[in-house]
Amino acid sequence: MAEHLASIFGTEKDRVNCPFYFKIGACRHGDRCSRLHNRPTISPTLLLSNMYHRPDMITPGVDSQGQPIDPRKIQEHFEDFYEDLFEELSKFGEIESLNVCDNLADHMIGNVYLQFKEEDQAAAALQALQGRFYSGRPIIADFSPVTDFREATCRQYEENSCNRGGYCNFMHVKMIGRDLRRKLFGRYKRFNSRRSRSRSRSLSPRKREHRDRERDYKRRSGDRHDRYERDGGGRKRRESPRGRSRSPVRDGSEERRARIEQWNREKEEKEQNQPRED
Template identity: 45%
Template structure:
């Protein structure tokens, strides 16, 4: 019996373990799947779900096929170079599917398992407390503007307020008495 169970593990005949999840690390049923989603302890491959935002599926997209390819090539090169920091890459696969469980998924297969583990650890630490949900996280992942833009906007706002006298604290005049505040 044990030999039989071992021979069907991760296949369509396995009624306990999800074959989709076993093969690709994603399942169209998600948490509602009736089968187990067994995450491997060690693997040469890491999955970064929903990482590639394909402009092809954006209804406002105005890119022609050449521009779409250039966009993808730039993403692919950037991702490859980033993963090379952790070890030798054997393959990168970016899903072009538009299914909820596959859209934007990126797989990186390293030559060695320890390289994949280094990449996983480093990438998880970028999101604070080990968050791997990215854009689908329920907590805020704040994106900061560049320091230059932040400074420029701050100075422009102060100048605009001073010119229009909208903010008493920004205008250099004699201080006016504090307004009384009503309680509701």
């Protein structure tokens, strides 16, 4: 029974725990839901509820005065918000992902999901957000159970084929431009690259020698394996100098055992032939 309950946890078959809260960290029934919402006490992901207010929130494509808005202006407004939030919260640690919902349902509209690399970074950010405001509105932040956004996002929306529109119960993630993404998230690639080089330089001479010797062994082993491949009869033939036509085939267990026995015999014969010291 325990294995069965574990296998259906967070799915539609689970009659105890809410699958939507487990997958997207929000439920259209809220506190009135008949199933449990297991709120995490710690998580690398924060949910900032209803934080982003798009300029055409009342009517898509139209501002609050009823005037049409250029889609480019809407995108600029969103990217300004995105960059502002990223710069502020990246002070607490490395951000893995920052997703803003484009849904229209009350429990998802303007939701922001911020995933840090480490849980303690998310905890520090949550502590700093308590009691703060953004654009005159209080920030409502909490830990979220969402850690895998592939299960939370609407695949049909990504393919421009979702027929539920803004009232879909899965995330419609609003996208930023490629240049902005490279600017914000590219810093971590550069930082990790520098950190990797720094660790390499800080190795002691003994460890560096061991690392180089290991690399050299792997390279020679790779060259030795790549130099041969098996033909149809199980024999090895030298590979064409122009490159491999197929991957080398590993020896079977019987061949490996025969080779080991041969090595052992050669070793014993060598030891027997060595002159003994009186």
